[in-house]
Amino acid sequence: MEQHHSHNHHHEVTSLNTIFILCIVINLAFVIIEAGVGFIYNSLGLLSDAGHNLSDVFSLLLSLFAFRMSQYHGNQHFTYGYKKSTVLVSLVNAIILLIAVGAIVIESIYKFKQPETISGEAISWTAGIGILVNGVTAWLLMKNQKHDLNVRGAFLHMAMDTLVSVGVVISGIIIIYTGLTIIDTLISLVIAAIILLSTWKLLKESLFLSLDAVPENIDMQAIEQMISHAPGVESWHHLHIWAVSTTENAATVHIVIKDLSQMENIKWKLKESLHQQGIQHVTIECETLDSSCKEKSCC
Template identity: 65%
Template sequence: MEHHHHHESHAVTDSLYKIFIVCIALNLLFVFIEAIVGFVYNSLGLLSDAGHNLSDVFSLMLALIAFRLARHPASLHFTYGYKKATILISLLNAVILLVAVGAIVIESVYRLRNATDVSGEAIGWTAGAGIVINGLTTWLLMKDRKADLNVNGAFLHMLMDTLVSVGVVVSGVIISFTDWVWIDSAVSLVIAVIILVSTYRLLKESLFLSLDAVPEGVDMEKLKHDISETSGVAGWHHLHVWAISTTENAATLHVVLGDLSAMERVKTELKEAFRKNGVSHCTIECEQAGNVCKEMECCP
């Protein structure tokens, strides 16, 4: 039996690490400013957008935590290190966001029935600053978004939030010219829907991964096909694929060989097949035809 550990490069350069620190600081500062202006000028749109920006801060921090945990050495008690913690943190973040969305929706419906005066100018200028900050963060992350899934996720999150800030600016302009104060609550509902859509995906993925489901990036049908088509493989069973963290996947496999002399070549080809299908860690056990394990309950 072979234990193959193919470690993909998740090293974070000092420059990228500093970029994340700057992005977190900028967005956290803007969250406080937007929340204060929202309270002062009674704008639910700004308050809900502040909550959305706070989710961006969480997203950036999660990516940063993932980088740190990926570097943490394994121990006798935690043989994979603390990589699984990235999945659990994502699950907690999703639950918190769902609670926030519920609060936004309840308050928005109340405001629609009981409209209050809001300052269109304050909303417009504050959200305009959000476009600048979110746009700058998106630009900073753009260069390295293909280097790591966490970076790409943070990039997409910030890009979406930039578009949301544009929507809030539009509501501020409309209120300034029409006094349609209900637009503020309507925009907050739209923001809540956007957060809900993104949170649902986060909740689904993190919940499934915490239950050791097959990660979305792994095509099991293609992986099965590649294994079956590997020359020298007479059969296979006990294929299991799960996530070690939000960026690394693992698998186990039993293969039946007609000729054990081809074992090393078959292993090499199977490792490549796993790697191409997004699995960086795999444990492969080879068995000779006619001497197959008897536990076939989980076998295809």
């Protein structure tokens, strides 16, 4: 059984590693093309989208780095290994996106004051390629994004980028038929707003996890009720739950029991229940209730 699990884990690691590399290569190629067309045709919409896509490339690189670091085993200095790097990289990615938003807004204000002639055809065709590139990247990341904050962040960025590229195509079509080049600047501001909205949740969750907050996928109230109703448990205290990485959680708890002979059985059942709640590393400390005491405070 253990060999089968190890084989599956190795397959998942290799698969995700390949997916990250493939996503990085195709997105970097598109950034170069999009930025080149944006410079040639003076399109702020394309340049801002290229800048955002470049930040996505950096995000994918950082996510790949953190993903690989998380595979290293613990040592005497880092007993959990380097798994926490996935949380820190998620936070860095969110900050990078906020910086990109600021740059787009500043450039948009400048373009409002000094508008330039733009080719609607060039914008539409280039952004159309972006829909394909971002859509394929999001599809590649979709399978693995449910249980990993890093992958989920990358997936959401790519999904948002696909919608943004659709917006740029629409602006290009409008410019072709109306000549309203200011629409390009307006679209860039919409892009900034979309990036900000898609980044906020990632920023909040990664910041909270870096401060050892309870992960969002953990129902604290349900776990408290489960421990309270666990057979053999009289009471509990000192419950702490935190993220070891973007995919692994840990918990410690002190429980008070009557029958010391049932200690191992109670602990085993409690650990199994916590594992089902998404907590992989569990430490349980047992305390006994003095038979001469009637109050639980005598423990």
